[in-house]
Amino acid sequence: MGLVRAELLKLTTTRLWWVMLLVMLVYVGISLGFLIAFAGDPGPNGQALIPARHTLAFQESLWGVGTGGALFAAVLGVVMMTSEYRYQTITTTLLVTPKRARVVTAKLIATLVVGVALGLAVLALTGLALVVTVLTAGGDLMFTGTVGRVLVSVLAVLALYTLFGLGLGALIRNQVGAIIAVLAWIYILDSLVNAIPALQPLGKWTPGGATAALTNTGVGFGLDTSYLLPAWAGGLVLLAYALLFSALASVTTLRRDIT
Amino acid sequence: MAAIEIRDLSKSFGPVRAVDGVSFTVEAGTITGYLGPNGAGKTTTLRSLLGLVTADSGSALVNGRRYVELDHPLSEVGAVLEATNFHPGRTAFNHLRVLCTAARLPVARAEDALARVGLADVAGKRVLGFSMGMRQRLALATAMIGDPGVYILDEPANGLDPAGIQWLRGFMRHLAHERGAAVLVSSHVLAEVEQIVDNVVIIAKGRLVRQGSLAELISNGQAPVVRVRTVRSEEFAATLERHGGQVEAADGVLRVRGLDVESIANIALDERVLLTEMTQERGDLQQIFLELTGEEQS
Numbered sequence: 001m002g003l004v005r006a007e008l009l010k011l012t013t014t015r016l017w018w019v020m021l022l023v024m025l026v027y028v029g030i031s032l033g034f035l036i037a038f039a040g041d042p043g044p045n046g047q048a049l050i051p052a053r054h055t056l057a058f059q060e061s062l063w064g065v066g067t068g069g070a071l072f073a074a075v076l077g078v079v080m081m082t083s084e085y086r087y088q089t090i091t092t093t094l095l096v097t098p099k100r101a102r103v104v105t106a107k108l109i110a111t112l113v114v115g116v117a118l119g120l121a122v123l124a125l126t127g128l129a130l131v132v133t134v135l136t137a138g139g140d141l142m143f144t145g146t147v148g149r150v151l152v153s154v155l156a157v158l159a160l161y162t163l164f165g166l167g168l169g170a171l172i173r174n175q176v177g178a179i180i181a182v183l184a185w186i187y188i189l190d191s192l193v194n195a196i197p198a199l200q201p202l203g204k205w206t207p208g209g210a211t212a213a214l215t216n217t218g219v220g221f222g223l224d225t226s227y228l229l230p231a232w233a234g235g236l237v238l239l240a241y242a243l244l245f246s247a248l249a250s251v252t253t254l255r256r257d258i259t
Numbered sequence: 260m261a262a263i264e265i266r267d268l269s270k271s272f273g274p275v276r277a278v279d280g281v282s283f284t285v286e287a288g289t290i291t292g293y294l295g296p297n298g299a300g301k302t303t304t305l306r307s308l309l310g311l312v313t314a315d316s317g318s319a320l321v322n323g324r325r326y327v328e329l330d331h332p333l334s335e336v337g338a339v340l341e342a343t344n345f346h347p348g349r350t351a352f353n354h355l356r357v358l359c360t361a362a363r364l365p366v367a368r369a370e371d372a373l374a375r376v377g378l379a380d381v382a383g384k385r386v387l388g389f390s391m392g393m394r395q396r397l398a399l400a401t402a403m404i405g406d407p408g409v410y411i412l413d414e415p416a417n418g419l420d421p422a423g424i425q426w427l428r429g430f431m432r433h434l435a436h437e438r439g440a441a442v443l444v445s446s447h448v449l450a451e452v453e454q455i456v457d458n459v460v461i462i463a464k465g466r467l468v469r470q471g472s473l474a475e476l477i478s479n480g481q482a483p484v485v486r487v488r489t490v491r492s493e494e495f496a497a498t499l500e501r502h503g504g505q506v507e508a509a510d511g512v513l514r515v516r517g518l519d520v521e522s523i524a525n526i527a528l529d530e531r532v533l534l535t536e537m538t539q540e541r542g543d544l545q546q547i548f549l550e551l552t553g554e555e556q557s
Contacts, residue, residue, distance in 0.1 A: 006361035013353035098327040258311040
């Protein structure tokens with residue numbers, strides 16, 4: 001436990017974490033604002049792309065917007081690993097705890113904690129936006145099985161993406177390189193293969209596709225969501241990615257010579 | 260049991276044999292200088308000793324155990340590796356606080372350590388603004404946080420100004436000679452450590468070339484030489500040779516082997532010869548070092 005606290009202390013004694021948190025909340029906030037502002041507006045074919053504010057579909061889909069923060073969670077995960085190599089603090093870390101498996105375990109746990117904390121932050125923001133919107137629109141806040149599933153999914157997605165970032169950081173080590181890789185993967189690659197219909201059979205197996213499956217409420221904001229895996233399968237795919245990258249983080253950190 | 264025991268240690272990085280069959284020991288209460296040119300394998304040896312690098316063969320033990328087997332490593336070994344081992348955005352105190360948390364040491368140790376290296380005033384400052392000397396002091400603070408009995412210092416004088424080097428020497432003496440710690444300090448500059456080390460281990464191109472006390476290194480396996488100057492040098496040379504000395508004469512100076520300063524003085528007194536100079540020649544340590552490590556003197 002001391003080691004997990006030390007890992008969390010490493011993050012909280014530098015400034016990056018709250019900059020990242022703030023940027024993430026602003027990003028998610030803009031997405032929320034956009035969806036709320038245009039909710040119920042008729043699309044090109046006369047049908048609303050975004051369900052109207054008083055509908056249950058609106059509430060269910062809005063809860064899932066927080067997964068947009070996953071990108072920042074992944075970057076934070078990358079930084080939690082790569083800053084050890086960038087500033088060579090990994091040397092000190094391993095001098096204090098030469099049994100490397102303990103360091104790796106502590107890092108994985110700390111990363112999960114950070115991911116869940118980020119998830120709670122975006123859910124709090126979403127909840128706030130939803131309460132204000134729904135109350136102004138004159139509706140009631142509703143809690144359905146779908147809402148529950150989406151809430152848990154947002155937490156899981158952010159936690160797993162933070163682990164994904166940690167593993168990628170352990171693999172690439174160069175901080176800038178790893179951040180570029182994570183941005184390229186999540187922002188460009190995943191978006192592309194999930195947006196181009198011909199590539200969607202591949203896209204549903206990507207972290208992005210799996211995330212979309214987890215929070216899928218049947219509302220695609222104009223995009224087709226029928227190709228996605230069922231929610232449970234999406235969860236498993238995402239878990240598999242997180243485990244794969246945690247394993248990579250472990251193997252590389254356990255064996256590497258620190259010169 | 261030696262505080263540090265390295266036996267037949269070898270490590271290659273790809274085709275480069277960084278350390279090749281190195282063995283030496285360091286005893287408690289002594290300072291051992293681990294000397295060699297840059298790239299000789301000093302850092303690789305020390306990093307193997309600290310479990311950061313996995314050796315190909317041989318063993319490196321601290322207090323009789325491998326570093327990775329130590330339960331409370333900071334309480335047994337303090338290490339200073341590079342001056343840049345700090346996150347620039349973290350304060351000096353927070354850096355040590357992270358260490359204390361991970362090592363389950365009371366946070367008060369962080370304050371103590373900062374005070375002992377003279378950084379108490381800047382404890383709350385971020386490392387970003389620290390000079391090289393301040394970073395080196397902070398590194399020493401991290402090494403002493405668990406009050407260990409073994410110190411492993413890799414080029415600790417790098418980047419220190421003359422006052423800092425002076426401070427460092429006093430500090431190492433204090434650790435070894437007053438607190439009884441074993442100190443292993445590496446350097447590529449002999450002059451940095453020659454005043455304080457008890458023993459030297461010299462390494463070049465991954466291989467150990469000399470090991471022993473500083474005095475043994477200075478004599479370099481040869482009898483000490485006494486320089487004698489006198490007006491009647493030829494006569495006196497013959498006299499000394501009769502007494503068993505080997506004399507080499509050049510420019511009116513006699514270089515005498517086989518007789519010590521006191522016997523030469525006695526002979527001169529008996530023979531009523533006026534000496535105008537007599538000194539024990541101190542072998543040019545830097546020259547010996549360069550010869551041993553195969554470096555050309557520039």
